[in-house]
Amino acid sequence: MVTNTLNIKNVIFIVILTVVLGCKNDSQRVTPKTQDVNEIKPKESLDTGISENNVQEDVPEPMEIKTEKSKSVDESSWSELTAEDGYTLDIKYATTDNFTKKIIYDCAKCYLRPEAAEKLQAVQLALKEKFGYRIKLFDCFRPRPFQQRLWDIMPDPNYVTPPHKGSMHSRGMAVDLTLVDQSGKELDMGTEFDFFGPEAHQGYNHSDAVKRNRWILKSTMEKHGFGSIRTEWWHYSYKGKSWPLDEWVWECE
Ligand SMILES: [Zn+2]
Known part of the structure; x- marks a missing residue:
């Protein structure tokens, strides 16, 4: 017992x-979970001005980028495209004028791998000589941390390439662009940049004027080694040597 x-x-x-x-x-x-949540609080610079009451709770906030990782540009890996080279810069992800309605990039810069930048400069010259047009740039190199921000806001592979996969933009080999005339006015390409629908497809049956404008862009780009994709009239990738995905984030003044 x-x-x-x-x-x-x-x-x-x-x-x-x-x-x-x-x-x-x-x-x-x-x-640790609680600490993790605190660590991924967005930076103030990402505040788009939308009142908190209007922000949907189920939309994940962008990850903070550790800017101390930034270093000055390695010119053997990168070339910057600027207004001095004749380009108009309208880097949409540095503004709220993009499909996410949020600022993704800390500031507007356009970098490409040197050989892609060199060929684009040749495209720019050809367009100017033959048609009197210039290039307006919407997006160039997209650092992988910024690709992560896009993915955090829109985690849908139909709209955004998953960061682990990486897009040609994150390799510095892709550029999103359109044409402007001598007065700086955009040519009619049938849709805006980042329009998601069949009207943005290369083969869509637009008016003759739109078809002509797209043909000028496409034929000149292809002549200089850039390839297009079926679904986005504005997107071109340079078909040169393969570069790795890159974490480098440019500095902002
Ligand atoms: Zn693109």
Whole structure:
């Protein structure tokens, strides 16, 4: 009888001990989670001005980029395209005028791999000489941390390339662009940049004027080694050597 009572006491003690230790482990597991949530608070510069009441709770906030990783540009890996080279820069992801309605890039810059930049400069010259047109740039190199921001806002592979896969933009080999006339007015390409629908497809049956404008862009780009994709009239990738995905983030003044 005495032995049985002792056994029962032992069992009760072990059960209590297990429960107490179990709770402690749970609380230990919860702590890092709370820290993680604090760490991914968005930077103030990402505030788009939308009042918090209007922000949907189920939309994940963009990850903070550790800017101390930034370093000055390595010119053997990157060429910057600027207004001095004759380009008009309208880098949409540095503004709220993009499909996410949020600022993705800290500032507007256009970098490409040197050989892609060189060929685009040749495209620019050809367009100017033959048609009197210039290039307006919507997007160029997209650092992988910025691709992550896009993905956090729109985690849908139909709209955004998953960061682990990486787009040609994150390799510095793709450029989104349109044509402007001598007065800086955009030519009619049938849709806006980043329009999601069949009207943006290369083969869509637009008016003759739109078809002509697209043909001028496409034929000149292809002549200089850029390839197009079926679904986006504005997107071209340079078909040169393969470059890796890149984490480098340009500095903002
Ligand atoms: Zn693109």
